[in-house]
Amino acid sequence: MSTRHPRARLALLLGPPMLWLGVAYLGALAALFVTALWTQNGFTGQIERVWTLDSFKTLFTVEVYRTIALRTIAVAVLVTVIDAVVAFPIAVYMSKVAGPGLRRFLLVAVLMPLWASYLVKAYAWRGMFSEGGLVSSAFEAVGLKSPGYGLTATVVTLSYLWLPYMILPIYAGLERLPDSLLEASADLGGRTLQTLRRIVLPTVVPAMAAGSIFTFSLTLGDYIAVRIVGGTNQLLGNVVYDNVGAANNLPFAAAVATIPVVVMVLYLAAVRRTGAMESL
């Protein structure tokens, strides 16, 4: 039967996901862009469907949005770099050094934080960064001033939150690297560092890029952690949240929300060039 109606079968197979992608996903995005071109009645909060670029004009002319956008991107980059640096040795150890039993244990250990709620973890960090908390006591013990709430605390918290999303792709990437390659490198006289640099790293870079998509995009959209440990700082997500929640100004919120979309499109285009998309 299937051979008689190949087209119908294909349509049945692809229909639902295409519908999902087209209507629910891209449709919502399109609605977002359209809303950004409308305006809002400041008093009643009603959206006025008059085409205007006012929201974008505000976005580009008022300096604070540029500052916040750059700050958000900087935090996202920093979180990604920290996660990559921390995740790499862990992933190497898990996939190439640890025995099967230890490997399974480590895998569970890496995944374990994902079982706890985001908020619990963020508030735990709030406790650690507060006066008399673990972090500030540790700093004071060596005679330094605790960073307190602020961007440092935000970067640390977000790096902690997204770390598993970086470890797992790198681990998966290394799993695909046959041990025989490492042995061959050793047989040909390659030292550990040389092997790492010339064999392991090239395999790992696309995996890291894949992981960075998670850490980067999740940071770009986050607004909760910075509310909890960020002190007086705010990221793009907070601007969107405040405009939707407090001002009920959907057009402007939509305009702000296009920034992370544009940044992500550029980022994904860059990542694609590394070939990381194929290893996803």
Added chain:
Amino acid sequence: MKKLSVAVSLAVLALVAAACGTSGGGDSAAKAGSSTGFSAPDLPKLDKLGAGEGKLSVLAWPGYAEDGSNDPKVDWVTPFEKQTGCQVTVKTFGTSDEAVTLMKTGQYDVVSASGDATLRLIAGGQVEPVNTDLVPNYADVYAFLKNRPWNSVNGQMYGIPHGWGANLLMWRTDKVKPAPTSWSVVFDANSPYKGTVTAYDSPIYIADAAMYLMATKPDLGIKNPYALDDKQFAATVDLLKTQKTLVSEYWSDYLKEVQAFTSANSVVGTTWQVIANVATGEKVPVQVTVPTEGVTGWSDTWMVSATSKHKNCAYQWLNHIISPQANAAVAEYFGEAPANGKACALTADKNHCTTYHAGDATYAQKIWYWTTPIAQCLDGRTDVKCTDYSKWTQAWTQIKG
């Protein structure tokens, strides 16, 4: 928009709503100036109470309409249902803006609106005037809560006052000495508490700074912290930008503030009485005061939807929720001053009304209640345009940087 008769209007406030110039005569003592302006849609009010319709849909702040589902001991909805036969469904909202949005759906019969939502609801025609004669308990509501700019238009009440509270100055008694009497500890660039100040995280907090400037920089000519022209607004925003260098963090979640004061990350800043109570309960040495410059605050009103199909039940609810028993229960559960003077005798904590200054008209007079800032100056000026709430929101983002 219909024209309002000059004779009827007692123009408590002067706002201009969109279109045709409505003329209102007269003005109240405080709000001087012309009253060209705020014209409420001409909606009828109920003139006779009939039998209950058997159903009521309530839109309320969390804690205002408890039916025992959160805590079996906290329940003033079930007695109402038994008494009137009106089956109540409750929907809660988190912000005034959410309340306004939800009211536009027309699915709710009554709403508990704060002063920064009421005028928007009135102007938008979502709520109708209330016939206070049909609410017997209205007689016991403190006089200083009636006919205020946020719950009435031209002397016509648009709802029933429910409860109120002030945004106070709180400090850690062990870290802040001497006890502050002025908001300068949180606004002055040379405040000794730099880095440990906290402030309320909402655009409406701009009014607190404006109120401070009203007292400290009289030449700016601020008469009402919710009516700021461009120059006054710029000065206020500048003050808040200075304040940012003092602030350790902004709060909007009250438990977050309790925690910040407990750990001493914050030692001085704006607060609510209920927060001070919680902190004191946790043995944190804090005190609150009304600084010399005054305070901002909130005053909530129960309003009836213009499209409600259950108006008789709605009026019965209005009467029930400010009855001494229910009003006492809500005020105590939520942590605010009740509107009904008779409620004070029925609170479990006999000091409740003293703590919250319930019947203290002079204390209440000092409060600048949250009001929606709109383009038409609330202080009656017509020669300038004032900054509206959307500008406040954008400015708030810029202040935080």
